[in-house]
Amino acid sequence: MPADRNNRKYAKGLLRKGGEPGFATPSGKVELASSLLEKYGYDGLPVYVEPTEGPLGSPELYGKYPLVFSSGARIQSAFFGRQAFKHPGAVEAATETARSYSPRRCEGEGN
Secondary structure (H helix, E strand, O other): OOOOOOOOHHHHOOOOHHHOOOOOOOOOOOOOOOHHHHHOOOOOOOOOOOOOOOOOOOHHHHHHOOOOOOOOOOOHHHHHHHHHHHOOOHHHHHOOOOOOOOHHHHOOOOO
């Protein structure tokens, strides 16, 4: 049985208070630069900030501990929400912790 879908919520006024068409942003439009973040003094666009304990921020620490933990990776099925878990075996696959290593980084590390 197909899932009930409610597409084009922005056009039907289902995203904004008062039922006005548009997106749930101050302008009602898609905002590539967040006017809400700018209102509170932040940059409206995402900005990458190098970690202070990373390879560039602390080269001496990186020399002692050359592997860097990154917790932002997600398996592809995580982007499909509940739909992915209708597939037999998807739940079992999601219980595995995803790890990836650079082959160049692992040379000589015994991994």
